[in-house]
Amino acid sequence: MEFFDDGDYELREIQKLEGHTDRVWCLSWNPKTGINGVPPIIASCSGDKTIRIWEQSGPSQSWRCKAVLEETHTRTVRSCAWSLCGKFLATGSFDATTAIWENVGGDYECVSTLEGHENEVKSVSWNECGNMLATCSRDKSVWIWEVLPGNEFECVTVLQGHTQDVKMVQWHPRMDIVFSCSYDNTIKVWWSEDAESENWECCQTIGESNNGHSSTVWALSFNVEGDKMVSCSDDLTLKIWEANTLRMESGDGYAPWSHVCTLSGYHDRTIFSVHWSREGIIASGAADDAIRLFVESKDDSIDGPSYKMLLKKEKAHDMDVNSVQWNPVDHRLLASGSDDGTIKIWELASTSTEMTEASTESTASTASTEKKA
Amino acid sequence: MVSGLINANPVVYEKKERRVRSASDYVDEYAVEPIDQQEVFDILSASLILMPVNLTIVIVRYTVMIFERSIRDIKDPEHPYSLEELKVITEDAIEVNDERSYVRVTFTPTVEHCSMATVIGLCLRVKLMRSLPSRYKVDIRVAPGTHATEAAVNKQLNDKERVAAALENPNLVDMVDECLAPTYG
Numbered sequence: 001m002e003f004f005d006d007g008d009y010e011l012r013e014i015q016k017l018e019g020h021t022d023r024v025w026c027l028s029w030n031p032k033t034g035i036n037g038v039p040p041i042i043a044s045c046s047g048d049k050t051i052r053i054w055e056q057s058g059p060s061q062s063w064r065c066k067a068v069l070e071e072t073h074t075r076t077v078r079s080c081a082w083s084l085c086g087k088f089l090a091t092g093s094f095d096a097t098t099a100i101w102e103n104v105g106g107d108y109e110c111v112s113t114l115e116g117h118e119n120e121v122k123s124v125s126w127n128e129c130g131n132m133l134a135t136c137s138r139d140k141s142v143w144i145w146e147v148l149p150g151n152e153f154e155c156v157t158v159l160q161g162h163t164q165d166v167k168m169v170q171w172h173p174r175m176d177i178v179f180s181c182s183y184d185n186t187i188k189v190w191w192s193e194d195a196e197s198e199n200w201e202c203c204q205t206i207g208e209s210n211n212g213h214s215s216t217v218w219a220l221s222f223n224v225e226g227d228k229m230v231s232c233s234d235d236l237t238l239k240i241w242e243a244n245t246l247r248m249e250s251g252d253g254y255a256p257w258s259h260v261c262t263l264s265g266y267h268d269r270t271i272f273s274v275h276w277s278r279e280g281i282i283a284s285g286a287a288d289d290a291i292r293l294f295v296e297s298k299d300d301s302i303d304g305p306s307y308k309m310l311l312k313k314e315k316a317h318d319m320d321v322n323s324v325q326w327n328p329v330d331h332r333l334l335a336s337g338s339d340d341g342t343i344k345i346w347e348l349a350s351t352s353t354e355m356t357e358a359s360t361e362s363t364a365s366t367a368s369t370e371k372k373a
Numbered sequence: 374m375v376s377g378l379i380n381a382n383p384v385v386y387e388k389k390e391r392r393v394r395s396a397s398d399y400v401d402e403y404a405v406e407p408i409d410q411q412e413v414f415d416i417l418s419a420s421l422i423l424m425p426v427n428l429t430i431v432i433v434r435y436t437v438m439i440f441e442r443s444i445r446d447i448k449d450p451e452h453p454y455s456l457e458e459l460k461v462i463t464e465d466a467i468e469v470n471d472e473r474s475y476v477r478v479t480f481t482p483t484v485e486h487c488s489m490a491t492v493i494g495l496c497l498r499v500k501l502m503r504s505l506p507s508r509y510k511v512d513i514r515v516a517p518g519t520h521a522t523e524a525a526v527n528k529q530l531n532d533k534e535r536v537a538a539a540l541e542n543p544n545l546v547d548m549v550d551e552c553l554a555p556t557y558g
Contacts, residue, residue, distance in 0.1 A: 023537075047537060075541050078534075094538050120538050138538070167534070183532065216532065234532075269510065287510065287533075319507060320533070339533075340507070 010351045011291065011313045011334065017054055017343040019065050022047030024337030026079045027323045032086025034329040041066075042325075042335055043089055044343050045077035051091055051101075053108065054343070063345060072099050072110045079123045083130040090133055092121035098135050100151065111151040116143060116158075123168040127176055132156070134178050136166035142180050142190065144200065157200045159190050168219050174226040175249060181217035187231055191254060203254045206241070211259035213239065221276040229257065230282050232271035238263040238284055238294070240307060261306055266292050269320075277326035281310065281348070285321030285336055290314050293348070317342065407471035408505070413478075414464040466516065474508045476501065481516040490520055494530040495539065496552045 024046050034040035039057045046052070051069040056062070075094035082089050089101040089108070096119050100112040118139035125134045133145040133153065142159040164183035171178055178190040178200075189204040206212040215234035222229050229241040240260040248255040269287035276282050282294040290312060297308040317338035327333035334346040466479040478497055482490040494513050501511050513530045515523050529535055539545050 076537060094541055122534070138535075165535075183528075183535075215528070 008350055009293075009311055009348055011293075011311065011316075011346045012349050014333075014345045014347050015063050017044075017063050017065070017345070018341070019052055019068075020044065020046040020048050020050070020341045020343075022076075023319075023322065023339040023341060024343055025076070025322050027325045027335050027337045027343060028080045028082050028089070029325055029327050029329075029335065030082045030086045031084055031328045034327065040327065040330070040333075042343070042345075043080045043082065044337055045080040045091055046341070047076045048341075049073050049075060049077060049093075051077055051080055051089070066106070067108055069101060069108050069110075072113075073097070075120075078121065081124050081126055083126045084128060085130055088126075088130075090124040090126065092124040092135055094120040096121060096137070098124055098133075100153070102151070112153055114145060114153050116155060117141070120165075122166060123170075125170050125178075127171040128173060132171075132176065134169045134171060136169040136180055138165035140165060140182075142166055142169055142178060144178065156198070159200055159202070161188055161202045161205070162186070167216065170220055170222075172226055172245075173222050173224070174245065179220055179229070181220055181231060183216045185213050185215055185217060185233075185235075187212065187217055187220065189257065193254070204256050206257060211239070211262070213237065216270075218270070218272045219274050221274050221282075223276045223280060224278045228260070228276075230274050230276055232274040232284055232286075234270045236264065236267055236269070236271065238266070238271060238274060238282070240305075263294060263307055263309075266309060266312070273321065273323045275324050275326055277331055278328065279331045281326070282307070283324040283326060283334055285316070285324040287320040289317050289319060289321060289338075291316040291321060291324060291334075291336060291346075313346075316346075317344065408469060409471065410464060410467050410469045413467050413469050413476055413501070413505075473510075474506075475510050475512075476505065477512040477514065479514050479516050481519045490515055490526050491529060492548065492552075494526065495536070495545070496549050498530060498536060499540070499549050500553055 024044050026045050028043045030041040030043070032038065039055050041053060041055050044052050044054065049070065050073075052065050053067040053069070054063050055066045057064065069091075073091065073093035073095050077091050077093045079092040080089060087103055089103070091099045091101065093099070096115070096117045098114040098121055099110050100114070101108045102111045114135065117135065117137035120138045121135055122138065123136050126132070127134075131147050133147065134142060135145070136142045140160065140162045142162075144156045144159070145153045146156050148154055159178070159180075162180065162182040162184050166180050166182045169178060169180045176192070179187060180190065181187045185208060187206040188202050189206075190200055191203045192198060192200045208214050213231065213233035213235050217231055217233045220229055220231040225245075227242055227245045229243075230238055231241065232238050239262050241257040242260050243257040244255040267284065267286040267288050267290065271284050271286040273285040274282060280295060284292045284294070286292075292312045293310040294307045295310045297306045316336060317340050319339035321336050321338050323335075323337040325335050327335070332348045334348060335343060336346065337343050466481070468477040468479075469475070478501070480493060480497065482493070494515070498511060498513050501509070505511070514527050517523065520526055540549075
């Protein structure tokens with residue numbers, strides 16, 4: 001992990017992508033693009049019921065919409081996620097279905113539609129191997145699907161436990177553990193101890209009583225090592241969690257997550273999205289139209305890790321920021337999607353000292369990093 | 374459950390006399406006029422004068438539909454008064470900060486268990502969404518201590534994902550549109 005000094009960076013807007021006619025809810029970079037001469041690709045989904053595929057190409061290296069996937073979902077498309085192989089895109093919609101799209105020579109075909117949730121599907125996530133998919137819904141459940149040959153999907157289990165709608169579901173980056181966060185203010189961790197992944201159960205519930213959030217938890221993300229997690233909430237805070245995942249990977253049973261610190265006072269409206277880059281930078285996007293970046297601070301390592309704001313980008317969009325996603329290949333690239341219907345591609349760039357002071361000064365006086373008790 | 378009034382004897386308050394907006398001799402039509410408290414109140418009250426009547430009819434009809442009762446059972450609308458006369462909304466309960474593009478509306482349901490609170494709140498949000506510039510952030514809240522499930526109602530009204538999903542529900546949209554219908558025109 002690189003070490004970031006105070007105020008040497010800025011977010012430069014590279015391009016604004018316009019085309020959606022309603023709010024942009026979610027973005028996903030195709031992990032197999034942007035390398036080996038393959039132009040980078042990002043998918044976006046929207047309240048306009050469509051998914052758009054954008055590609056950076058041509059002599060100008062500008063971003064263009066390559067495909068609009070429509071007439072499959074009949075309501076808002078809330079979530080999209082590429083499989084690790086970059087061949088499949090899963091999309092979850094308020095129409096209660098999840099669609100699987102296959103990239104066939106640049107054309108996208110809907111090869112499967114997963115039905116089962118009672119109402120709005122709010123999030124979809126592939127596991128690291130790409131052989132399992134998790135979905136969650138306002139029906140309070142999390143479904144785990146197994147990918148079978150011939151684009152068949154079989155529901156392995158339905159996980160019940162949340163008392164309100166489940167906002168996001170996310171696989172751990174190294175192990176088959178599922179994390180879900182909810183309108184019921186909790187994060188739940190689901191795991192199957194046996195190798196066949198048949199007996200899924202809730203191993204841990206992180207709520208307000210154990211340093212968790214006091215309102216809806218909207219999103220979570222992991223660092224590249226998978227031993228730390230960040231969550232964001234309607235309670236206007238970001239929380240960092242850690243677990244001894246090495247112990248768990250060596251087969252030593254479930255390793256519980258514990259609270260490291262709470263970042264509060266940075267955003268003044270609901271934080272909808274958080275994403276941890278492979279270089280260790282946490283990006284957050286919120287209803288205050290702003291994007292914030294945080295890094296681990298080395299100043300205060302006696303009590304364990306603490307985090308500081310690297311920079312803030314006020315007015316990143318004209319309206320709420322719903323999704324922030326770091327490019328998995330080019331670590332300087334960040335994409336954001338907003339209620340204003342646009343997607344912006346940003347570059348994290350070094351800047352001169354003079355410029356730095358203007359763009360990163362005045363960490364709000366109320367802002368604080370609260371250490372664990 | 375449907376035939377009885379939720380609040381049979383509402384307290385009716387006198388309507389506040391409107392301030393007359395001062396019209397200057399020279400009107401610069403390109404000047405950016407900041408939005409103020411009275412303007413938001415006017416959007417809501419002028420628009421909602423007829424709302425309770427419609428709201429009640431619509432809710433009764435909706436409830437009847439749910440319980441598969443005949444539409445003939447509908448009695449008179451609950452109250453032929455405006456939200457202002459019932460003090461559901463007062464000008465003082467609207468906080469506007471044009472510079473920060475922020476509006477907060479605090480409304481007072483007529484009774485503690487008013488089942489209309491969520492619907493009134495949704496109508497208020499939709500009306501403001503359609504009337505104010507998109508840069509505005511809107512918070513809608515039930516007045517503290519006026520509703521049995523205050524926190525739950527507030528949380529739901531301010532969760533934009535739930536609001537977005539609700540507004541894709543044709544039944545709910547019909548209901549909201551019918552409530553707001555007299556306000557456009």
